[in-house]
Amino acid sequence: MGEKLQQATLGVRAGQVRSQFNEHAEALYLTSSFVFDNAAQAAARFAGGEDGMVYTRYTNPTVSMFQDRLAALEGAQSCVATASGMAAILATALVHLKTGDHVVCSNAVFGATIQLFTNILGRFGIETTFVSPTRVDEWRAAVRPATRLLFLETPSNPLTEVSDIAALAEVAKQAGALLAVDNVFCTPALQRPLELGADIVVHSATKYLDGQGRVLGGAVVGSKSIVGQPLTAFLRTAGPTLSPFNAWVLLKGLETLELRMQAQSAAALELARWLERHPSVARVHYPGLESHPQHELAKRQQRAAGSVLSFEVKGGREAAWRVIDGTRLVSITANLGDVKTTLIHPASTTHGRISPEARAAAGITEGLVRLAVGLEAVVDLKGDLERGLS
Numbered sequence: 063m064g065e066k067l068q069q070a071t072l073g074v075r076a077g078q079v080r081s082q083f084n085e086h087a088e089a090l091y092l093t094s095s096f097v098f099d100n101a102a103q104a105a106a107r108f109a110g111g112e113d114g115m116v117y118t119r120y121t122n123p124t125v126s127m128f129q130d131r132l133a134a135l136e137g138a139q140s141c142v143a144t145a146s147g148m149a150a151i152l153a154t155a156l157v158h159l160k161t162g163d164h165v166v167c168s169n170a171v172f173g174a175t176i177q178l179f180t181n182i183l184g185r186f187g188i189e190t191t192f193v194s195p196t197r198v199d200e201w202r203a204a205v206r207p208a209t210r211l212l213f214l215e216t217p218s219n220p221l222t223e224v225s226d227i228a229a230l231a232e233v234a235k236q237a238g239a240l241l242a243v244d245n246v247f248c249t250p251a252l253q254r255p256l257e258l259g260a261d262i263v264v265h266s267a268t269k270y271l272d273g274q275g276r277v278l279g280g281a282v283v284g285s286k287s288i289v290g291q292p293l294t295a296f297l298r299t300a301g302p303t304l305s306p307f308n309a310w311v312l313l314k315g316l317e318t319l320e321l322r323m324q325a326q327s328a329a330a331l332e333l334a335r336w337l338e339r340h341p342s343v344a345r346v347h348y349p350g351l352e353s354h355p356q357h358e359l360a361k362r363q364q365r366a367a368g369s370v371l372s373f374e375v376k377g378g379r380e381a382a383w384r385v386i387d388g389t390r391l392v393s394i395t396a397n398l399g400d401v402k403t404t405l406i407h408p409a410s411t412t413h414g415r416i417s418p419e420a421r422a423a424a425g426i427t428e429g430l431v432r433l434a435v436g437l438e439a440v441v442d443l444k445g446d447l448e449r450g451l452s
């Protein structure tokens with residue numbers, strides 16, 4: 063499909079391949095294996111001399127349609143789907159790193175990502191240095207001769223700090239390392255890291271790509287040589303493949319991605335502005351607000367500010383919990399990327415296991431509440447939050 067089509071069109075149309083039945087919607091191929099016409103074709107498919115389906119751990123038509131659609135949205139040559147977001151990050155690391163290598167990673171990435179780099183990859187002699195997502199000088203200073211990968215997530219969770227992708231791509235290039243960006247919070251509807259110089263984009267498709275909280279999935283996106291060939295070979299052997307059923311659900315999610323991301327960003331901006339003026343709120347973190355420290359960078363780098371915001375309620379933990387317990391509509395859950403609005407108290411949940419001092423240093427205060435705005439009417443969301451705020 064041509065490069066000139068808009069994101070909204072690609073989300074609906076890219077990647078679809080029809081079977082001999084000419085179905086209108088994408089077909090769901092629930093099959094673990096594929097049959098061959100004869101022994102010679104089987105041999106050619108196994109040897110890789112002939113394109114075609116063999117076994118769903120390697121390739122599946124529904125999974126391929128999802129991969130091709132997401133690649134088109136990210137403006138990439140290749141996309142390799144995985145069983146979950148964490149499988150995407152693990153596969154990226156195992157393909158591009160070996161014992162003795164060094165990673166520089168933002169200190170404000172998903173909790174399991176920090177555990178993966180420290181506890182799991184650390185056991186195999188891969189060392190990771192964690193740095194501020196916004197201080198480019200810290201990244202430059204952390205680079206060593208053995209540095210092979212720079213990894214970040216922007217905007218960050220829950221404080222929505224915005225990293226300068228183009229500046230960090232330059233640091234990676236000078237270091238001879240790859241820059242991988244976890245694009246979960248923006249999705250390609252709002253941010254295309256490869257255009258800004260990143261080498262790899264990873265996704266937890268579980269969040270906004272699905273958009274309705276139904277299935278787990280992940281993806282790695284980039285060029286044929288950095289992503290397509292090595293990741294396909296890795297998945298074929300190592301196995302954390304996306305299920306065709308989940309790929310089919312995610313294909314449907316991509317069709318409404320553009321609309322959802324725009325609508326949820328607009329709702330988040332309206333709520334952020336309302337919260338910023340609320341007498342019970344000390345501070346709001348949202349890249350769409352002029353008060354955000356990286357507001358200008360976010361405007362350059364993103365098409366909208368996204369659906370996640372956090373705010374500090376005056377009165378610490380007690381006041382924050384009162385807001386959460388006062389809701390009747392919004393879901394109390396750490397998940398995000400759903401059309402149902404969710405909220406959580408990071409200091410006692412997602413960031414509960416780090417020391418109070420480290421938490422305070424990271425800006426995760428006792429009064430902080432994180433909101434991932436969905437598609438309910440904003441007036442109803444305000445009413446739901448107001449009960450605990452006033």
Ligand SMILES: *Cc1c(COP(=O)(O)O)cnc(C)c1O
Pocket residue numbers: 146147148149172174175215244246247265266267268269278279280
């Ligand atoms: C959820 C999430 C992940 C992990 O994805 P799973 O699909 O749950 O494995 C990685 N990064 C970010 C930013 C996430 O929000």
